[in-house]
Amino acid sequence: MRLLLVEDEEKVSRLIVKSLIAERFAVDVAADGARGLEMAETYDYDLIILDLMLPGLSGTDALRQIRHRDEHVPVLILTARDAIGDKVRHFEIGADDYLTKPFAFAELIARVKALLRRGAVSRANLLRVGDLELDRLSQQVRRAGRRIELTAKEYALLEYLMANAGRVVSRTMIIEHVWDQSFDGATNIVDVYVRHLRYKVDEQHERKLIRTARGVGYAISDEEGA
Amino acid sequence: MNTHSIRFRLTVWYAALLGGMILLFGASTWLGLAHYLNRSLSDSLAKQAQQIGENFLTDVGVSGENYVISEINEHFAPEMNDHFVRITRADGAVLYASGAPKSGSFDPAGVAPVSGISSQQFTRGAHLPGGGELMITALPFTARDGSRFLIEAGASYEQVEDVLRGLLLALALGLPLTIAIAVAGGYWLMRRALKPVGEITQSAERITSRNLGERLPEMRTGDELEQLSISLNRMIARLEESFLYVSRFTADASHELRTPLTILRGELEAASEQSEVAPNLRETIGSALEETERLSRIVESLMAISRLDAGEARMEHGRLDLAELAASTTDQMRLLAEDKNVGLLCEAERQVRVEGDRARLKQVIVNLVDNAIKYTPAGGLVGVKVWASDGHAVLEVSDNGVGIPPEALPHIFERFYRVDKARSRQMGGAGLGLSIIKAIVTAHGGQVKVESVEGRGSRFLVELPIADKTSK
Numbered sequence: 035m036r037l038l039l040v041e042d043e044e045k046v047s048r049l050i051v052k053s054l055i056a057e058r059f060a061v062d063v064a065a066d067g068a069r070g071l072e073m074a075e076t077y078d079y080d081l082i083i084l085d086l087m088l089p090g091l092s093g094t095d096a097l098r099q100i101r102h103r104d105e106h107v108p109v110l111i112l113t114a115r116d117a118i119g120d121k122v123r124h125f126e127i128g129a130d131d132y133l134t135k136p137f138a139f140a141e142l143i144a145r146v147k148a149l150l151r152r153g154a155v156s157r158a159n160l161l162r163v164g165d166l167e168l169d170r171l172s173q174q175v176r177r178a179g180r181r182i183e184l185t186a187k188e189y190a191l192l193e194y195l196m197a198n199a200g201r202v203v204s205r206t207m208i209i210e211h212v213w214d215q216s217f218d219g220a221t222n223i224v225d226v227y228v229r230h231l232r233y234k235v236d237e238q239h240e241r242k243l244i245r246t247a248r249g250v251g252y253a254i255s256d257e258e259g260a
Numbered sequence: 261m262n263t264h265s266i267r268f269r270l271t272v273w274y275a276a277l278l279g280g281m282i283l284l285f286g287a288s289t290w291l292g293l294a295h296y297l298n299r300s301l302s303d304s305l306a307k308q309a310q311q312i313g314e315n316f317l318t319d320v321g322v323s324g325e326n327y328v329i330s331e332i333n334e335h336f337a338p339e340m341n342d343h344f345v346r347i348t349r350a351d352g353a354v355l356y357a358s359g360a361p362k363s364g365s366f367d368p369a370g371v372a373p374v375s376g377i378s379s380q381q382f383t384r385g386a387h388l389p390g391g392g393e394l395m396i397t398a399l400p401f402t403a404r405d406g407s408r409f410l411i412e413a414g415a416s417y418e419q420v421e422d423v424l425r426g427l428l429l430a431l432a433l434g435l436p437l438t439i440a441i442a443v444a445g446g447y448w449l450m451r452r453a454l455k456p457v458g459e460i461t462q463s464a465e466r467i468t469s470r471n472l473g474e475r476l477p478e479m480r481t482g483d484e485l486e487q488l489s490i491s492l493n494r495m496i497a498r499l500e501e502s503f504l505y506v507s508r509f510t511a512d513a514s515h516e517l518r519t520p521l522t523i524l525r526g527e528l529e530a531a532s533e534q535s536e537v538a539p540n541l542r543e544t545i546g547s548a549l550e551e552t553e554r555l556s557r558i559v560e561s562l563m564a565i566s567r568l569d570a571g572e573a574r575m576e577h578g579r580l581d582l583a584e585l586a587a588s589t590t591d592q593m594r595l596l597a598e599d600k601n602v603g604l605l606c607e608a609e610r611q612v613r614v615e616g617d618r619a620r621l622k623q624v625i626v627n628l629v630d631n632a633i634k635y636t637p638a639g640g641l642v643g644v645k646v647w648a649s650d651g652h653a654v655l656e657v658s659d660n661g662v663g664i665p666p667e668a669l670p671h672i673f674e675r676f677y678r679v680d681k682a683r684s685r686q687m688g689g690a691g692l693g694l695s696i697i698k699a700i701v702t703a704h705g706g707q708v709k710v711e712s713v714e715g716r717g718s719r720f721l722v723e724l725p726i727a728d729k730t731s732k
Contacts, residue, residue: 043519049526056533114518122574136521136556139529187595205553213592216622221630223592226599248542249549250529 035150036060036077040070040096041085041112046135050083053139054146067091074100079107081149083142086113086124094127101128108149112137138204138250161196163243164256166235168196177235187212188231191224195244195254204251228252267450274446279439286431293427297420298395302383305397308336309381309413312345313401321405329356344394344414348374355409365416366392374398377410386414393417456485460492471571472500503570510566514559521559525552561692565675568699575617575703579727582653583608583646585618589625590644596630601638604629608646612653613727616704621724624700627693628657628720635718636661652706652723660717669712673698697722 037059041047044065051061062077064070067088074082074096082100086093097109111129121132131145161168165178173189175182184192190212195203205224209217217223228244236242244254262268316323316331328347332338338345338358342365347355352375358368370388383397396414403409456479463476475493479486531537532545567573590606597604614621625644632642636659645656664672668679676691694708701708705725712718 043523045523046519046526049523049530052530053526114515135518136525136552136559139526185595187592214619214622216589216619216626217592221593221596221626223596226596230595230599247532248546249551249553250532 035080036062037146038062038064038070038073038077038079038082040064040067040074040082040088040093042066042088043085046085049139050142053143057143057147059146067093067096071096071099074107075103081108081110081146083110083112083146084129086111094124097124097127097129110142110145110149138202138206140202140247140250141204141207144198144201144203144207161193161199163196163199163254164241166196166243166254168193175235177239182234184231184234187227188234191227192231192235192254195252198253200253200255200257202247202251202253208251224252267447267454270450271443271446275439275443278442279435282431282435282438286435290424290427290431294420294424297423301395301415301417301420302397305383305395305413305415306381306399308343308345309397309399309401309411312336312347312413313399313409313411317347317401317409317411318404320403320407320409325355332356332358342416342419344368344371344396344412346371346412346414348377348410348412350377350408352376365418366390366394371396371412371414374410374412377408385417456481456489460485460489464492467496472496472503507566507570510562511570514563514566517555517559521552521556525549525556528552558692561696562675565692565695565699568696568703571703573703575620577615578618579613579615580618580621582612582614582621582655582724583610585622586625586644586646586655589622590629593626593629593633597633597642600633600636602633602636603641604633604644605641606644608644610647612646612648614653614704614724615727616724617700620700621704624697624722625655625657627697628655628722631693632657632659632661632718632720635659640717648726651726653726655722655724656719657722658717658719663714663717664710664712665714669710672710673708 035058037054039047039050039054039061041050041063042065047063047065051063054061062073062079064073068091070082070084070088071091084093084097084100088096093111093113097111100107100109105128108130109128111124111132112135113132114135124132130149133142133145159170161170167176169175170193175184175189175192191208194208194211206218208224209215212227213223228246232242232244236244241256243256244252246252312332315335316328320328332345336343336345339361342361342363343358344361344366345356345358346368347357349355352373354373360366360368366388367390370390371386371394377400378398379400381397381399383395386394386396388394393416394414395417396412399411399413401409401411460476460479463474467474467476475496476489478493479489528545528549532542532549537545564573586608587606590604594604629642629644636642640660642657642659642661645654645658647654647656664679668677671677672679673694675695677694678691698708701722701724706723709721709723710718711721
């Protein structure tokens with residue numbers, strides 16, 4: 035998979051490249067809009083990550099021209115602007131996703147993978163992490179064969195964690211998927227639900243599946259430590 | 261009526277001044293006329309006495325007294341003319357005395373007899389016992405044969421008084437009428453002149469931080485008021501400029517913080533993912549990441565507030581049921597309350613329609629309920645209510661928690677204000693939650709109010725314009 039990153043902030047682009055390479059993507063970098071457009075027109079990329087505030091040709095204009103030539107390449111917009119109006123406008127021009135700075139890099143990776151439909155969200159009916167099973171059809175959860183009763187929100191939270199098993203999901207991502215943006219920032223609702231979920235899922239078991247990535251979010255996995 | 265209004269005060273001054281002037285004018289007219297009338301009466305009486313003396317008394321020794329009497333009666337007929345005529349000899353005997361006037365206005369018998377003949381002409385007023393007052397001019401007269409007489413000619417004051425009474429009546433009727441007309445006219449003129457002030461006031465009332473782009477109507481009156489409206493508009497322009505500057509500064513500052521925050525966060529995340537990191541260093545990185553996240557939230561909130569304040573935030577506009585929104589949001593937060601062992605009650609059965617941005621209004625409810633739960637100890641109660649009253653949709657979030665000290669109440673909606681610095685920081689807040697609530701509610705044309713008793717709880721009221729008054 036070959037990705038193009040158009041980002042003028044050198045340190046930001048270095049960090050993004052690093053985390054993308056860690057996920058085994060090949061990444062090309064362009065530091066301004068004109069160069070980014072040139073590269074997008076020259077090579078065949080699987081995905082383009084485009085910063086909006088660029089010297090010279092702006093990200094918005096670059097996006098418009100990229101879309102003019104190629105309707106299909108997924109474009110993830112990266113910006114320091116968060117006005118909803120901006121967001122809507124860029125979706126109209128043809129952006130596929132939108133991430134506002136500052137973002138969790140875990141979230142960037144998750145969104146990139148989701149756009150590439152490469153194991154981002156498991157579509158399987160039965161999700162499994164260790165001896166924990168979640169059946170999407172019957173909406174039942176079992177651990178070591180024993181049924182666990184969950185409320186609707188707890189189920190939604192566990193399903194989201196298990197669909198992204200092995201990856202850290204940020205609080206923002208959890209809130210967006212399980213609740214909605216209105217809850218962002220104001221409350222510790224995610225932490226409270228995760229605590230309740232932990233009690234039901236991990237309390238009676240030696241092996242703890244849900245882990246906290248401090249300052250980033252939560253993950254569910256069967257790996258020790260990590 | 262506002263007794264302090266310029267219109268009222270000026271009219272009162274105007275009326276008082278005019279009333280005073282008319283009174284002064286009336287009084288001087290009255291006095292002048294009284295003086296003139298008395299004078300002309302006494303002049304005509306003196307002339308009459310003079311004529312009687314010169315025409316009939318000069319040769320009294322020759323013509324005889326009866327001639328005098330018949331001549332006076334024939335020429336002057338005092339009884340017919342309401343006059344009094346009396347001629348007294350030097351010895352005090354009366355030569356001639358007119359009878360009672362035909363009109364019966366006075367009784368000549370009541371005029372006191374004279375005791376002697378004075379050397380000079382004089383005029384006196386005589387009050388008669390039967391009522392009435394006469395002006396009598398007495399003229400000493402010496403006939404050709406040397407005999408001396410005193411000729412008295414008198415007339416009732418009544419005719420003078422009649423004229424003066426008429427003037428007084430005219431003044432008494434005219435004064436209030438003139439003042440009334442003047443007040444009405446003055447009031448109308450003032451209203452006309454001050455009408456632009458009312459317009460300026462009304463438009464100025466409408467201008468808030470949300471519509472500083474608007475201007476007052478420019479008065480094309482060419483007077484001081486036009487100057488005033490122009491000056492006020494210039495002031496509003498300067499206000500707008502500085503207001504925009506502050507909000508632009510906040511937006512720019514939070515914008516500029518984003519890139520370094522992204523880098524900081526990326527570096528920390530990358531560091532924490534390295535497997536060789538020592539556990540205690542991982543803790544430190546985790547703590548730093550948490551602070552980075554909090555910093556991001558502050559930047560996010562500041563950005564949101566400055567956008568809302570500057571009216572730049574793009575708002576979704578749709579009709580929604582505030583009661584339903586409150587009920588469902590409260591329901592989603594039930595676990596937060598249970599987790600703290602705080603009761604959470606929602607009374608919002610009747611539909612209350614408002615127009616606005618669903619996500620942002622939900623954020624208001626989330627923030628208020630979250631705050632209430634945070635500041636209510638275990639065993640306490642948080643209540644959410646929605647109802648309609650007076651064309652307003654009202655959302656109430658109340659608790660019986662720690663409350664807010666009275667000195668803090670006026671400031672709680674200010675940015676970064678914290679009631680209890682230690683406690684709220686421990687809760688992870690930045691003192692922006694209530695500012696966001698206020699900015700959102702203001703952007704919806706509503707207002708937030710708070711009542712609180714320290715130690716007994718707080719009550720937040722959000723009032724929004726109702727979308728449809730006929731809805732049930």
